[in-house]
Amino acid sequence: MVISKVDVDINNTGVKFSYGTSGFRAEASLLESTVFRVGILAALRSIQTGSVIGLMITASHNEVSDNGIKVADPSGGMLTQRWEPFADAFANAPNHHSLVQLLDDFVKKENITLEGAPAAEVLLGRDTRPSGMSLVEAAKQGILSIIGASATDMGVVTTPQLHWMVRVKNKGIEASEYNYFDQLLTSFRCLLGYIPQGNSNNYMNDKLIVDGADGVGGQKLEKLKSRLSYLTVDVRNYGDGVLNEGVGADYVQKEKVVPRGFGPADAGIRCASLDGDSDRLVYFSVVPNSNKIDLVDGDKILSLFALFIKEQLGILYGPEDGKSNKSYQASLGVVQTAYANGASTDYLKQLGVEVVLTPTGVKYMHEKAAEFDIGIYFEANGHGTILFSNNFLSWLEIRNNELLSISKGSNQHNAVLRLLAVSKLINQAVGDALSGLLLVEAILQHLGWSIHKWNELYQDLPSRQLKVKVVDRTAVVTENAETVVVRPVGIQESIDSETAKYPRGRCFIRPSGTEDVVRVYAEALTQEAADNLAHSVVMLVDKYLVFVDGARVVGVHIESIGWIVESVRKKNHEQAATPVCSLIGFEGYIFLKTDFVAAWLFQPKSEEFGSCAPAGGEVGKVGMEMDFERVLSYSSDTELTHYLVQNYGSAWSVIASRLEILVHHLLAIGGPNPRLRGEAQS
Numbered sequence: 001m002v003i004s005k006v007d008v009d010i011n012n013t014g015v016k017f018s019y020g021t022s023g024f025r026a027e028a029s030l031l032e033s034t035v036f037r038v039g040i041l042a043a044l045r046s047i048q049t050g051s052v053i054g055l056m057i058t059a060s061h062n063e064v065s066d067n068g069i070k071v072a073d074p075s076g077g078m079l080t081q082r083w084e085p086f087a088d089a090f091a092n093a094p095n096h097h098s099l100v101q102l103l104d105d106f107v108k109k110e111n112i113t114l115e116g117a118p119a120a121e122v123l124l125g126r127d128t129r130p131s132g133m134s135l136v137e138a139a140k141q142g143i144l145s146i147i148g149a150s151a152t153d154m155g156v157v158t159t160p161q162l163h164w165m166v167r168v169k170n171k172g173i174e175a176s177e178y179n180y181f182d183q184l185l186t187s188f189r190c191l192l193g194y195i196p197q198g199n200s201n202n203y204m205n206d207k208l209i210v211d212g213a214d215g216v217g218g219q220k221l222e223k224l225k226s227r228l229s230y231l232t233v234d235v236r237n238y239g240d241g242v243l244n245e246g247v248g249a250d251y252v253q254k255e256k257v258v259p260r261g262f263g264p265a266d267a268g269i270r271c272a273s274l275d276g277d278s279d280r281l282v283y284f285s286v287v288p289n290s291n292k293i294d295l296v297d298g299d300k301i302l303s304l305f306a307l308f309i310k311e312q313l314g315i316l317y318g319p320e321d322g323k324s325n326k327s328y329q330a331s332l333g334v335v336q337t338a339y340a341n342g343a344s345t346d347y348l349k350q351l352g353v354e355v356v357l358t359p360t361g362v363k364y365m366h367e368k369a370a371e372f373d374i375g376i377y378f379e380a381n382g383h384g385t386i387l388f389s390n391n392f393l394s395w396l397e398i399r400n401n402e403l404l405s406i407s408k409g410s411n412q413h414n415a416v417l418r419l420l421a422v423s424k425l426i427n428q429a430v431g432d433a434l435s436g437l438l439l440v441e442a443i444l445q446h447l448g449w450s451i452h453k454w455n456e457l458y459q460d461l462p463s464r465q466l467k468v469k470v471v472d473r474t475a476v477v478t479e480n481a482e483t484v485v486v487r488p489v490g491i492q493e494s495i496d497s498e499t500a501k502y503p504r505g506r507c508f509i510r511p512s513g514t515e516d517v518v519r520v521y522a523e524a525l526t527q528e529a530a531d532n533l534a535h536s537v538v539m540l541v542d543k544y545l546v547f548v549d550g551a552r553v554v555g556v557h558i559e560s561i562g563w564i565v566e567s568v569r570k571k572n573h574e575q576a577a578t579p580v581c582s583l584i585g586f587e588g589y590i591f592l593k594t595d596f597v598a599a600w601l602f603q604p605k606s607e608e609f610g611s612c613a614p615a616g617g618e619v620g621k622v623g624m625e626m627d628f629e630r631v632l633s634y635s636s637d638t639e640l641t642h643y644l645v646q647n648y649g650s651a652w653s654v655i656a657s658r659l660e661i662l663v664h665h666l667l668a669i670g671g672p673n674p675r676l677r678g679e680a681q682s
């Protein structure tokens with residue numbers, strides 16, 4: 001297979017890409033080649049599925065200098081997970097030759113026939129980032145380098161709009177922004193039309209203020225708002241300021257303060273915040289006389305939706321027409337991640353709804369939600385939607401026709417019509433802040449609830465989320481929907497014993513899928529307790545992993561030294577000290593923040609280090625010596641590990657291959673750092 005001549009520099013930039021939780025993301029200037037490659041991948045996926053595929057250029061809530069790319073599959077959902085390993089390998093192929101090789105192998109493996117293949121079509125969208133336009137061009141070149149593939153540029157759209165367009169286009173419906181807005185508006189009006197009399201009282205003219213994150217969502221809502229009946233929307237931050245800077249759903253949810261342009265004067269008013277590409281939504285109200293907010297997050301949106309749907313199902317199956325109607329028992333389930341506040345999970349269970357936990361990332365949640373007739377999923381950060389099964393929707397249509405002739409306008413009939421309207425208003429392709437916002441507004445009006453009443457559904461447990469920069473986030477491996485860490489070995493036991501100190505304490509760590517960080521989440525009965533628990537677990541992560549400050553290596557932790565000792569033992573049975581430097585491949589030293597570790601590693605042979613020892617006498621200062629003769633005398637890893645665990649703590653049993661990767665990272669990051677060539681660390 002030949003990639004036709006293009007203007008894009010398709011060589012790899014040296015950055016290691018991972019498709020992660022939500023596509024490839026990086027500093028925008030590093031992405032041209034990656035975006036080009038994903039263009040090729042999207043065209044292949046279109047050929048294989050015989051359907052339209054989407055490509056969205058966005059880095060969502062990341063800072064404006066970043067960008068990213070993700071693929072929408074024919075259903076409008078995320079790229080099938082089966083293709084992710086290929087996407088990773090393809091994005092990281094070092095040069096033209098290996099790209100072609102990978103493509104050839106993949107095309108064969110997936111039985112993709114290029115010659116005589118049906119025409120492929122890829123829809124392209126981008127958010128408002130300045131880098132978007134040139135990246136769309138690079139993606140187009142990738143798509144067009146596959147013969148017979150075409151690229152249709154949808155311009156600046158929200159991520160959910162693009163996903164929706166892919167979905168409807170594959171159903172033969174025109175994929176235009178006009179149609180998208182039309183569907184939202186029609187179903188919103190329809191839902192408002194079935195509000196039980198007396199419920200909406202004065203609330204209907206209530207104002208909503210929306211923070212548009214200075215991104216595409218704010219712009220679209222500004223266009224849409226004049227066509228919204230019974231809702232006055234004041235959109236702020238729709239493009240004058242810097243995208244995601246002190247604004248947006250991510251900022252509001254994490255910082256729990258007002259976004260730019262909001263303040264004490266807004267106290268008492270219902271406010272909402274979208275994120276940079278408008279696939280997340282949170283609500284908030286400003287605490288009087290302050291810049292703090294009462295956050296109404298994704299968990300509360302999920303709870304509101306679950307409550308409403310449960311109510312409609314109750315009416316639907318109720319005995320109003322004299323006979324109980326159980327001819328189709330729809331299953332209702334909600335899907336959350338470990339980040340869901342424990343109080344929300346308790347609330348949902350008490351509501352009688354099945355709650356399922358998945359790993360972080362809507363791709364997992366979406367898949368799980370699709371197993372129910374009505375599956376509602378939301379991340380605490382406000383990303384989520386509702387899925388309806390085709391069987392249930394067909395049954396609803398039949399029921400609608402039956403009730404139309406026997407009890408038009410009855411409660412049951414209205415419940416059917418409301419559920420049908422929800423299925424059209426909500427974006428079933430992917431979480432969509434605009435459609436979610438309209439559904440929240442319709443339900444609040446239906447219930448006659450203020451934001452305060454909504455917020456009182458349950459009280460959140462205090463929580464704290466922190467992140468720790470690490471060299472290699474893949475060193476953390478989890479299971480059980482990310483609630484248990486299996487590597488590094490030993491850290492879970494340490495987290496458990498910290499957590500046990502706090503009543504109702506809950507804490508977990510996981511590697512981010514979008515940044516080089518390990519995230520720490522803690523929950524407890526008081527804010528102080530949640531903060532303390534989170535901070536102590538951050539220290540555990542520090543202890544168990546190599547960490548970096550910015551791009552500088554500032555520490556190497558016990559485990560990597562464990563590996564160095566082991567490797568030294570294996571590779572050089574003579575001395576421990578000298579080979580440490582040659583082993584890690586550069587002339588210099590790694591500063592060991594845990595200096596007692598440094599001491600026992602280096603002290604016995606410190607004179608042999610010469611220029612390798614850091615200035616200032618840091619190394620060798622603290623008096624905990626390691627018996628090197630003994631370490632080197634062990635012939636089996638198990639015995640050595642046992643000895644080390646007994647004498648030097650529990651963090652020794654990380655496997656050598658894992659640490660080898662780590663040291664390569666150290667080299668990549670630390671190689672050019674002068675400090676690693678012999679300067680002392682301040």
Ligand SMILES: CC(=O)N[C@H]1[C@@H](OP(=O)(O)O)O[C@H](CO)[C@@H](O)[C@@H]1O
Nearest residue numbers: 021022361362379381512513514515
């Ligand atoms: C704690 C958190 O909010 N994590 C976010 C974040 O993923 P990480 O893998 O945690 O970096 O970005 C994802 C994509 O937007 C989103 O799905 C997820 O919920």
